[in-house]
Amino acid sequence: MLSTPAPASASPGAYVLGFCASLLTWVLLTGSLATDEVVLGIAVSLVVMFAAGQRLALLSGLRMTPLAPLHLLRYLGYFFGQLALSNFDVARRVVSPTLPIHPELVEVRTGLTSDLGRMLLANSITLTPGTLTVEAEDDRLLIHWIDSTPGSDLESATRAIAAGFEQRISGFLK
């Protein structure tokens, strides 16, 4: 069924998580905690959870540890810092008259094994300074790097692009 070695069935924890996530989305979108709204939200979330069914196995990449929320917060802080940096970086390049770019396609290796973890890593890389994920294949990510001066071989590119995120993501995703 799946090409990746993900477990074929979703664990009960994944169902609970999927339910909580859709209920949270519901509450955010309705913007009210009135009883009838929440009851309807619970009903809809249950339907969504069973409709998703085995696809919730995607969530098995989460590490269910007490420290995971802290790691998630640490990752978010780092992420928004990098997002701001990346904007200054791109703005500087766009505005400067000489257009200082040295683009190159480089490969990066990741130690994350779950689909969810790899997706988050690829997304993070896309939103950070000068890098854009082009292709993801197993543990290799192909990255378009706008300023490939630090070197474009696998090791140095992995260190420069992926290592910071990977270390933080691995706290709460496999």
Add this chain to the structure above:
Amino acid sequence: MRLVADLFLLAGALLCLLAALGILRMPDVYNRIQAGTKASTLGVLCILAGIGLLQPAWWPKLVAIAGFILFTSPVGSSTLARAFYRAGVKVWQPPGKEASR
């Protein structure tokens, strides 16, 4: 409060302008995607923050919108970039660097 909100809105508008400028100035499709994605993502987040400060009652919806944008914007860019890569579009090289590849 009004002033802070206006500053956020102004920053967001500026970032979106820079994204548009980047799309105009960059030499090839990958660089254009880069300029477009990053600046517009933070720009939209800034605008949402500004709206949230002006209309505090709206913030739960704004948080949901911000979450959707943070997830979909990079996925969309990566998908576009992958489509161009598979279609065989080459990465632009600065003039004179071709020989060293």
